[in-house]
Amino acid sequence: MHVHVHGGAVADVQLRIYEPPRFFEAFLRGRAFTEPPDITARICGICPVAYQMSSCLAIEDACGVAVTDEIRAMRRLLYCGEWIESHALHVYLLHAPDFLGYPSAIEMAQEHPAVVEQGLRLKKAGNAIMTVVGGRSIHPVNVRVGGFYRFPTRDELTALRPTLQQARDDALATVTLVAGFDFPDFEQPYEYVAMRAEDGYPMESGSVVSSSGLAFPAQRFGDHVTEEHVEHSNALHARLADRAAYVVGPLARYTLNSDRLSPLAQEAATAAGLGPSCRNPFRSIVVRAVELVQACDEALRLVDEWRGAGPPYVQVTPRAATGHGVTEAPRGLLYHRYTLDADGTIQDAVIVPPTSQNQASIEADLRSYVQDRLELSDEELTRQCEQAIRNYDPCISCATHFLDLTVDRT
């Protein structure tokens, strides 16, 4: 990250932390329409399910296929597993140390082992769901276009209940823990973009809405979102057409869907001091904790309501067409688009991950944030900027203290 300070004011902030998956897009050309779920799952080791879900929806859209309610419910359960795992990892191992004044989770674990164990228990619960539904805990092999190779049995799902009940308790304890943190007074007038479904909190299906009143289906994503290449990095900054930068992720989801949280999650949010919307990125840790409660609650509901009726997948026959899919990855909206030829060979692929979409806003945040903290040493400024970036739970490809901050003071 490069900051240029001139005459006591921040002249420029340039951030190079994320490389969009353009090589994966190129790699997908010439592959079969059945392959994106497996191939794109490798883009992110923490959210493979998100890539599988968005790619399945996009391929199914191209082929004119809608899955059954049972398949959708099972996808939602699988996604609950991933949200639990991803949010627990971020809250406990990456973000909480910042608020408690520890350089990393390691030092935090030395003084608060029970707290970290709670987080790891949550992570493992998410993992357990993914193993039962996805077929393997880390890279779900049970997912295919059209649904799943097999459904879990009622017994396999019921066996998850004790783990999920413990996880729900742990999630509620997480909200209590993080609600007590000190949050800098920092609000930004973001435009939020998230999904909204026919009912429930958005995860595996729905259309796209924004806080300024936009509403469009996945198929119109390209009409509303443009990606512009930014000179100083490999990044493509995503912008809503004719508008400023926007934000996706827990804060956007929460602000646009807080009315759709389960009663228990709603109660936890209120007790944590959250109103119907949240525009302080530092409070994202509280929103993630509330989403942990939501995901655990939802997982229990899905397990209890599961009847296992119908086939685990619907047949998907390729045709020459372009298809679009959006789902809510733990980090935010994830868009896939595939163009197929008549025998299902992929002609073109576009993948817009949540971290890509947040890049412009992260930079804008840092610009404001750094402006008020110019008197800090470069070391302290670096630490605080890392914390500010972690608000977005970005996908990055470097080590824990990843911010190489250079400050030019002229």
Next chain:
Amino acid sequence: MTPDVRSALVVGLGNPERGDDGVGAEVVRRVAARALDGVRALHLQEPVHLLDESPDADLVVVVDAVLGPTRPGAVTVHEVDDRPLESWTGTGGTHAVGLAAVVELARALDRLPRRLVLVGVEASVFDTGTRLSPPVQAAVDEAADVVVRLVQAQQVDR
């Protein structure tokens, strides 16, 4: 599994879609193919997922691509002891929790396995695509042999 065969967990780390980062998975595949008694072989893309595995095994061997000073294809072995582990691979996967951080976190929680050995294969090319670079591909069998010898030595050492 016979009673006097000790258990071992062999884990290959890394992303098979990123060139040499796939070496961990490839080595573990070779080890699994030998179907040794009492050995469980696993591929994990991210080091942080090691924390979900219970350290019941007598021996845990983790295989990963490393950035090293020697040459691509060099195989290194490090026995984790009381000393804190310095950055092992130099990368933290996609979410900044690298193998060294995972090991030290496990240590802080008193969760380290009874014996943990890290086998590294020096790598150089991490482009998207599933091919290992020639020196790394050439090192796969050697690394698999190293892992098998570790496991077998553990099993006779009673």
